[in-house]
Amino acid sequence: MIPANFDYESPRTLSEALDLLASREDAKVLAGGHSLLPAMKLRLAQPSMLVDIGRIGGLAYIRESGDQILIGAMTTHGEVAASKLLLRSSPLLAQTATEIGDTQVRNRGTIGGSLAQAHPSADYPAAVLALDAELVVHSRKGERVIPATKFFTGMFSTQLHNDEILTEIRVPRTPGEGTAYKKFHHPASGYAVVGIAVRLKMSGGKIDNAVVGITGVSEIAYRATKVENALRGKPTTAFADAATHAADGVEVLGDYFASTEYRQHLAEVMTRRALAQAAGGKR
Amino acid sequence: MAKNGKASSNSKAAHWVGKKLKRKEDPRLIQGISHYTDDLKMAGMVYCVLVRSPHAHAEIKAIRTDAARALPGVVAVFTGEDTSAVGPVPCAMQMPDLKVPRHPVLGTGRVRYLGEPVAAIVAEDIYTASDAAELVEVDYEPLPVVTDMEKALSSDTAYVHDQFKSNQAFTHTLKGGDIETAFKKADKVVSQRMINQRLAPIAMEPRAVLAEYLPGENRLTVWSSTQIPHLLKTQISVMVGLPETAVRVITPEVGGGFGSKLNVYGEEGIVPWLSMKLSRPVKWNEGRRENFLATIHGRDTINDVELALKKDGTILGLRARILADLGAYHQLLTPLIPQLTALMHAGCYKIPAIRIDIVGVFTNKMSTDAYRGAGRPEATYNVERIMDIGAHELGMDPVAFRQKNLPQPKEFPFTTITGLTYDSAKYQEALNKALKLAGYDALRKRQKAGLKNGKYYGVGVSTYVEICAIGPSAATPAGGWESGTVRIEPTGKVTLLTGASPHGQGEETTFAQLIADELGIDPGDVNVIHGDTLAVPYGIGTFGSRGTAVGGTAAFMATQKLKAKMSALAAHLLGCKAADITIGRGRLSAKGGKKSISFGELVMAAYTAHSIPAGFEPGLEATHFFEPPNFTFPFGTHIASVEVDAETGEVKIDKYVGVDDCGNVINPLIVDGQIHGGIAQGMGQAMWEELIYNEDGQLITGSFMDYVIPKAHFFPEFTLDRTVTPSPVNPMGVKGVGEAGTIASTPCMVNAVCDALSSLGVRHIDMPLKPERVWKAITSAQSGGMEPLPPELSSRAKRNSSEKASKSSTRRRP
Structure with a gap:
């Protein structure tokens, strides 16, 4: 449980951090440290330099901008979960953050850190996919905006380059939508065995639009487009049948705690329950 | 402490025993200011x-340590060949035909567990x-x-050990009564195979050893996180080859053990030896990963249990065949634990x-050994599960x-057919109290009503007896x-040295x-010292729920000796008979209460x-070595109420x-705390915990x-x-009471x-009853006890079957 030797830098500005990051091939960004530090203690990760972005001012915020809400990458899960702005205008992200880890984890872990880590069972990926969020990244070359649907490229892998820092997450307002995040917790790690993020727009007893983001089920979080399509224009009685498509077209993970078969079954059950919860909510 | 600071003489409350005093230990532990x-x-x-070793079983072809030695800051590197004179790691068990492999402190030639x-x-x-550890190359x-x-x-x-040409380490049979006839005469025989999974003890503080050898004085001091400082001192002296008088073991704060530190580990041989070799203090601290790999594990048995029954519910006999996974080597008590399991299969019932x-059985895994309950949870699980299965098959309420089978209070002391004598019990009283507290009848009603709405409520009962105060030598x-x-010090403060x-x-x-209570003083004036072999007379240690019943009794008996001595001196000073004090x-008062002397004055005297009776030894110190005449047998009843989500297999514990x-x-307060922790740990086994080794x-x-x-x-909140x-x-x-909760709660939950x-x-x-297992049990039962349906069919079939089940289940329930 003793990490290998590494250099530690705590820059005060983003540009300083980007310079440091670019200076070393195997430098790593340290945000909340909840995934990286345990990996280093087990020597599964041995970066030669940590660039701690925790002391850069202005990376933790939740604010409105036009029809979007902007969340700074260093905003903790606890801050996201408690944000009145999010709960009022775009609650799904806050609902998701509430289900992450425990109080201590939520007080230290950050949204940027979690998304950049791209753990296959992390909670946020389901929500940012369902929200069609935009992820803003910076490097010395400037800024680029990556749609959430393009961001995740595999287990622990994203579009982020080594010299880039994720700085902001942009989510739309979701007026008139029912939203829900339904999670089956792994009792040891607290990660999602299955996590289902749902947005539901109803009119006249029919489903106008349903969006379903799913995490934990496969190597990479995904949009359950077959479920979404099966619901369009249908009444809520279609939930059960639509939910059977929750894991269609993906390779389902299996491990000692939840086999492929069981995880697939959970994906269906939890999707149905998430849809029902979203339909029941008045937002 | 509530009454702390009050002078002893003001101590009105003569009965401290039975009071909910807050623990003296807590302020320092909670603040993190102790060591x-x-x-x-x-x-x-x-x-x-x-x-x-990253391998569970491998030949060591070569070990190259040059690169590690060359790293600046590295003092020394040793392999098994260097340490062949240290050890071996001891096993205290002696039994006929027990195969005991030599257990080196460092794997030599071959490694046998991960x-x-x-x-x-x-x-x-x-x-x-x-860093240097990563530079050691092992082929x-x-x-x-x-x-x-x-x-x-x-x-x-x-074979784990080729020399035995078998992986069977021992066999052990315990029998009483005519088992063949019991099963021949039975109206009904119920049997069940039950797996008692492998567990990690997970003390909050992993193990740690610090050793300081002073060559001039030829004195070795070892600080170790152990439950048995004196036994460890003896074993260290053997392992490193020093006279026992040169070895001192100190246990600073020990952050839990649950049996895992009732042991002597290879590290407790190596680290002192390193200090002797290098003439420097050496510290080793176990990381959590090492704690999972290389601190003993608990349980891991396969149990085939059978119960012979008469139609009216009378038990005629119980039979079990048990395979116990010992791991690769024997630790201190490895072969003993399955024998404790055998011992307690009479449960709290009359079984003729x-x-x-x-x-x-030897396997390529870490050794198993004592883990909270050590053998009794395994036995109680077998007995209490087969009791429930038996009740179900007879169509009887499990209560x-x-x-029907509990002995009555007048039957105590109660001797089991396998030869244990249970000291005292009123099983029915505890059972009835628990039934009332749980609202058993209401729970049964809710269960029945729930089935109509597709709700699956369950009630679990376990009536247990365990064996404590270990034990008669x-x-x-x-x-x-x-x-x-x-020892009462000259100022009147009292020191207790406990083994x-x-x-x-x-x-x-x-x-x-x-x-x-015995000395009529305040508990704040009594300082309890333990865990230093130089200060405390030889003792055995804390395990097997023995601390108070055996160690407390030794302290109590030593106090009686002191009281006799004090009475003799008081009688001398007050001019009366010792028996009248x-x-x-x-205070110490003569009969009639007219003449008395304060506790402080008497102690000073x-x-x-200056004035002592003839033959009176000055000072006030007494020692007692207490040999218990029997074990004790605590008991009770636990009841759990759960709701199962039949769709996901999740279990909600509501009471x-x-x-x-x-x-x-x-x-x-402390008794409740022990029960709380015990229940949590026992439920942990029932619901969540499992060490899984794969085929490699x-x-x-x-x-x-x-x-x-x-x-x-x-x-839930525990009532x-x-x-x-x-x-x-x-x-x-x-x-x-240290293990009761663990013993009772595991079968109760299942x-x-x-x-x-x-x-x-x-x-x-x-x-453990993890959701998938529960879900599979449901789907398997619904498909006629077959293996679960293939994945492509299961989802829909399940939905259909659980609908069917909830519709038909009210009819099928006996």
Whole structure:
């Protein structure tokens, strides 16, 4: 449980951090440290330099901008979960953050850190996919905006380059939508065995639009487009049948705690329950 | 402490025993201002890191340590060849035909379990030592791995120890009564195979050893996180080859053990030897990963249990065949634990015939050994599960079935057919109290009503008896007595030196309470010292719920000797007979109460010795070595109420009731705390915890990301109560309570979940009852007890079947 030797830098500005990051091939960004530090203690990760972005001012915020809400990458899960702005205008992200880890984890872990880590069972990926969020990244070359649907490229892998820092997450307002995040917790790690993020727009007893983001089920979080399509224009009685498509077209993970078969079954059950919860909510 | 600071003489409350005093230990522990072994630092101290095998079974072809030695800051690197004179790691068990392989402190020639140490690095700091460990190159040639007990006993197997030409380490049979006839005459025989899974003890503080050898003085001091400082001192002297008089063991704060530190580990040989070799203090601190790999594990048995029954619910006999996975080597008590399992299969019932056959099996895994309950949870699980299955098959309520077979209070002391004599009990009283607290009838009504709405409620009951106060010396490998020395210092403050070695049990408080009552002083004036072999007379230690019943009794008896001495001196000074002296409320008074002397004056008189009776030895100190005449047998009833989500297999625990009888209670707060922790740990086994080795002997659940250690919010509030049936075995009437919760709660939970699903045709589910397992049990029962349906069919079929089940289940429930 003793990490290998590494250099530690705590820059005060983003540009300083980007310079440091670019200076070393195997430098790593340290945000909340909840995934990286345990990996280093087990020597599964041995970066030669940590660039701690925790002391850069202005990376933790939740604010409105036009029809979007902007969340700074260093905003903790606890801050996201408690944000009145999010709960009022775009609650799904806050609902998701509430289900992450425990109080201590939520007080230290950050949204940027979690998304950049791209753990296959992390909670946020389901929500940012369902929200069609935009992820803003910076490097010395400037800024680029990556749609959430393009961001995740595999287990622990994203579009982020080594010299880039994720700085902001942009989510739309979701007026008139029912939203829900339904999670089956792994009792040891607290990660999602299955996590289902749902947005539901109803009119006249029919489903106008349903969006379903799913995490934990496969190597990479995904949009359950077959479920979404099966619901369009249908009444809520279609939930059960639509939910059977929750894991269609993906390779389902299996491990000692939840086999492929069981995880697939959970994906269906939890999707149905998430849809029902979203339909029941008045937002 | 509530009354702390009050002068002894003002102590109106003569009865500290029975009071809910807050623990003396807590302020320092809660504030984190006391010292564990890893907190200790010595001048010139160096750090040890062990290189451990990544293979479960392999030939060591070569070890190259040059690169590690060359790293600046590295002091020394040793391999098994260098340490062949150290050890071996001891096993205390002696039994006929027990195969005992030599257990080296560092794996030599061959490694036999994942995490077996093969080299020891010593460096100036822990970081350098850890870096150097990565530079040690070991050429391993992997060998076939033995992980499955049944395969290990087949003809087609590799051997963990080639020299034995078998993986069978021992067999053990315990029998009483005519078992053949019992099963021949039975109206009904129920049988069940039950797996008692492997567990990690997970003490909050992992192990740690600090050793300082002073060559000039030829004195070795070892600080270790252990439950048995004196036994460890003896074993260290043997392992490193020093006279026992040169070795001192100190246990600073010990952050829990649960049996895992009732042991002597290779590290407790290597680290002192390194200090002797290098003439520097050496510290080794176990990381959590090492703790999972290389601290003993608990349980891991396969149990085939059968019950012979008459139609009316009378038990005729119980038979079990048990395979016990011992791991690769024997640790201190490895072969003993399955024998304790055999011992307790009579449960708290009248069973006229019992036969238990146990086979101990070597596998390429870490050793199993004592883990909270140590053998009794396994036995109680077998008995309480087969009782529920029996009740179900007879169509009887599980409570009525139990009531029919419990011995009555007048039958005590009650001797089981396998030869244990239960000291005292009122089983029915505890059972009835628990039924009332749980609202048993209402729970049954809710269960029935729930089935109409597709809700699966279950009620689990376990009536248990356990064996504590370990134990009479004849029945224990290293002696089962305990020592206590009580010394009243010249200022009137009292020091108790106890051979018990509390590590979370609160005995600094409870022992002070009982001595305070005896001497008529305040518990704040009694300082309990333990865990230093130079200060404390030889003792056995804390395990097996023995601390208070044996160690407390030793302290109590030593206090009686002192009281006699004080009475003699008081009688001399007051001019009366010693028999006429009463001690209490800070004074020693002659009969009639006219003449008295304060406690302080009397103590001072004993030390100044200006006026003492003839033959009176100055000073006030007495020692007693207490040999218990029998074990004690605490008991009780636990009841759990659960709801199962039949769609996901998740279990919601909505009520948990425990009524326990541990004899007289010294501190109700501490007793409740022990029960709370015990229930949590027992439920942990029932619901969540499991160490899984795969076929290659790799540990799949070797971290807190995978091994489910339950958290506070997993539990409902525990509703606790007790009955009090004093034990006749010791003068205080106490029994022991450290393991009761663990023993009772495991079968209680499994009974509750299986009860919830019995209407669906589920008979038994093996632990832990993780959601997938529960779900599979349901789907399997619904598809006629077949294997689960293939994945492509299961989802829809399940939905159909659970709908069917909820519709039809009310009819099918007996």
